[in-house]
Amino acid sequence: MATAHKNIFVRHWPTTLKIMTTNPNDGARRTGESIAVEPAVADLPGHHLVLGADNPMRLVSGQLLGPFTVSYQTYGKLNADKSNAILVCHALTGDQYVAEPHPVTGRPGWWERLVGPGLTVDTDKYFVICVNVLAGCMGSAGPKDIDPKTGRPFGLNFPLITITDMVAAQKLVVEHIGITKLFAVIGGSMGAMQTLEWAARYPEMVFCAIPIAGAARHSAQNIAFHEVGRQAIMADPKWAGGDYYAESDPPERGLAVARMAAHITYLSDSALHTKFGRNLQDRQAITFGFDADFQIESYLRHQGRSFVERFDANSYLYITRAMDYFDLAAEHGDNLPTAFEKSPVRFCLISFTSDWLFPTSESRRIVHALNAVAASVSFVEIETESGHDAFLLDEPEFFRILAGFLRGAADQFGIGDNA
Numbered sequence: 001m002a003t004a005h006k007n008i009f010v011r012h013w014p015t016t017l018k019i020m021t022t023n024p025n026d027g028a029r030r031t032g033e034s035i036a037v038e039p040a041v042a043d044l045p046g047h048h049l050v051l052g053a054d055n056p057m058r059l060v061s062g063q064l065l066g067p068f069t070v071s072y073q074t075y076g077k078l079n080a081d082k083s084n085a086i087l088v089c090h091a092l093t094g095d096q097y098v099a100e101p102h103p104v105t106g107r108p109g110w111w112e113r114l115v116g117p118g119l120t121v122d123t124d125k126y127f128v129i130c131v132n133v134l135a136g137c138m139g140s141a142g143p144k145d146i147d148p149k150t151g152r153p154f155g156l157n158f159p160l161i162t163i164t165d166m167v168a169a170q171k172l173v174v175e176h177i178g179i180t181k182l183f184a185v186i187g188g189s190m191g192a193m194q195t196l197e198w199a200a201r202y203p204e205m206v207f208c209a210i211p212i213a214g215a216a217r218h219s220a221q222n223i224a225f226h227e228v229g230r231q232a233i234m235a236d237p238k239w240a241g242g243d244y245y246a247e248s249d250p251p252e253r254g255l256a257v258a259r260m261a262a263h264i265t266y267l268s269d270s271a272l273h274t275k276f277g278r279n280l281q282d283r284q285a286i287t288f289g290f291d292a293d294f295q296i297e298s299y300l301r302h303q304g305r306s307f308v309e310r311f312d313a314n315s316y317l318y319i320t321r322a323m324d325y326f327d328l329a330a331e332h333g334d335n336l337p338t339a340f341e342k343s344p345v346r347f348c349l350i351s352f353t354s355d356w357l358f359p360t361s362e363s364r365r366i367v368h369a370l371n372a373v374a375a376s377v378s379f380v381e382i383e384t385e386s387g388h389d390a391f392l393l394d395e396p397e398f399f400r401i402l403a404g405f406l407r408g409a410a411d412q413f414g415i416g417d418n419a
Contacts, residue, residue, distance in 0.1 A: 033064070034065065034066050035064065035066070035068075036066065036067055036068070037068040037146070037154070037158075038146040039139065039145055039146070040145045040146055040153065041139065046071055046072060046073040046097075046139070047074065048070075048139055049071075049072070051068055051169065051172050051176075052065055052067050053067035057165075057172070059165050060164050061160050065134075065165075068134075069139065069145075070131060070132070070139075070172070071131070071132045072129060072130060072173055073097060073098065073129075074129050075115060075127075076123035076125070076126055076128055077127060078179075079127070079415075082177075082178055082179050083415055084125065084127050085126070085128075085129060085174070085177075085179045085182050085183055086128050086129070086182065086184045086185075087129050087130070087131075087182050087185045088111070088130040088187065088191070089130075089185065089190075089191035089195055090110070090130060090190075091190045092189065092262075092323065093262075093311060094191070095132050096131060096138060097109050097138070098111045098112075098128065099112050099115040099116050099123070099128070102310065104309060104310040105309055111392070114399065120403045121402075121406070126415075129177070131169070133161075133166040134165055134169050136315055136319065137312035140169075142312065143157075143158040143242065143312065143314035152245075153245040155241075155243045155244075155245065155314060156241065158318070160322075161318055161319075162322050162325050162326070163193050163325070164201070165322075166197075167194050167197045167198055181205055181206070181207060182198075182205055182206050183208070183410070183413055184207065184210060184406065184409065185198045185199065185206050185208075185209050185210070186209075186212070187210075187214070188214065188392070189214060189358065189391070190322075191212070191214070192214020192215070193326050199340070199345045200328060200332075200339040203343045206345050207413050208345060208346040208405075209346070210349075210402065210405065211349055211350075211363075212351075213350070213351060213391050215363075215365075215366075216328040216336055216365060217327040217328060217329060218323050218327070222265075222357065222358075223324045225265055226320040226323065228258075228261050229257075230258070230316075230321075232257040232261065233254040233257075233258050233317060234254070234317075235254060236251035236252075236254025237251075239254055239313060242317075244313075250312070250313055255308050255311065256305060256308055258313075258316060259303055259308075259311075260300040260303060260304045265356075265357045265388065266357065266388045268354035268355070268386065268387035268388075270385040271354070271385050271386055276296040277295075278294060279295045280293055281293065281295045281297065282298075336369035337369040337370075337372040337373045340370055343370075343373070346376045346409060347370055347376060347377040348377075349378070349379045349380075350379075350382065350391075350401065350402070352381070352384050352387070352395075352398075353381060353382065353384060354386060355387055355388040355390065356387070357387075360381045363379065363381075378405060380401050382395065382398050383397075384397075
């Protein structure tokens with residue numbers, strides 16, 4: 001069950017905190033002016049926190065953001081000394097609804113196999129937080145929200161967001177809840193990037209970090225796949241340069257194709273062969289046409305159609321760009337070990353043998369960097385045919401290893417079984 005937390009919402013939004021533009025109707029801003037963001041949707045379940053009203057948050061780009069809303073969800077109960085908090089960082093197409101039906105689609109939470117009472121991340125023991133990332137589309141400030149200067153959705157006028165910015169906003173949420181040190185930060189894929197950023201930038205606030213199926217930087221291949229997806233969206237005439245909100249007719253075809261292309265990278269060749277092979281879809285013979293003759297075609301089309309129900313096309317552009325820009329070594333003089341120098345954080349890295357999107361070599365690179373500075377690190381590569389998506393699926397060995405690490409870390413941190 002999600003637990004209640006005090007919701008804070010601002011209904012009146014200052015349009016500027018510093019310098020007005022010469023033409024206040026054009027939406028342009030001068031250097032030093034904070035960007036206020038008014039939420040387009042305010043009725044999603046969970047918690048909605050307004051940040052940056054008095055002290056705007058400076059983005060990596062140099063722009064100031066505030067006031068802006070961040071949406072998050074919690075599960076379990078925070079103990080008396082606030083020592084049992086786990087921050088779950090979601091992946092590219094995830095959101096804060098980790099362990100409950102999704103409010104838009106009604107589908108199960110994306111980590112319901114892992115997070116919940118009596119499960120690996122036991123909400124009878126831990127207080128779990130998940131924050132919808134900046135530039136997301138489930139309540140946190142993003143391109144579909146309203147620019148108070150124009151009264152219209154930002155579209156591509158929304159500032160570019162980085163992984164560092166996402167984590168900075170999460171830190172403000174954690175501090176708002178009153179937590180000074182997280183027991184654990186956990187995340188897979190883009191969530192692993194956030195986990196690494198937390199450990200590198202705020203090590204004093206993290207007891208243990210568990211990056212799963214991730215990397216310290218986005219590879220050229222992954223940037224290339226993201227660019228294909230972005231171009232698919234931008235090639236859809238309905239994208240309209242990112243200004244499609246007023247028509248209520250989003251670029252669904254382009255976003256669906258982007259999702260289809262990305263979804264291929266989440267699976268392994270062996271998983272595709274086992275699940276689909278060359279099996280035909282609801283027919284006995286090929287049709288000599290361009291309908292979905294094969295089951296894999298039908299499956300990908302379904303993935304594309306279902307994705308557009310819950311995701312914003314511009315958010316997809318922004319979040320994939322944030323992943324592309326992530327390079328933890330570059331933030332530390334192109335020397336990855338420096339990112340973790342004198343780190344008190346206990347690390348557990350997990351990879352999967354069939355993951356070719358974030359292969360084991362990427363996790364090993366992080367492990368080597370941690371070893372170079374004598375950091376506390378455990379590492380395991382799990383044998384599976386499930387590909388990158390293994391961290392979202394029923395993988396008993398993954399559950400067992402994660403549960404064991406959390407149990408040992410909890411003992412070290414002083415969290416009892418009845419926290």
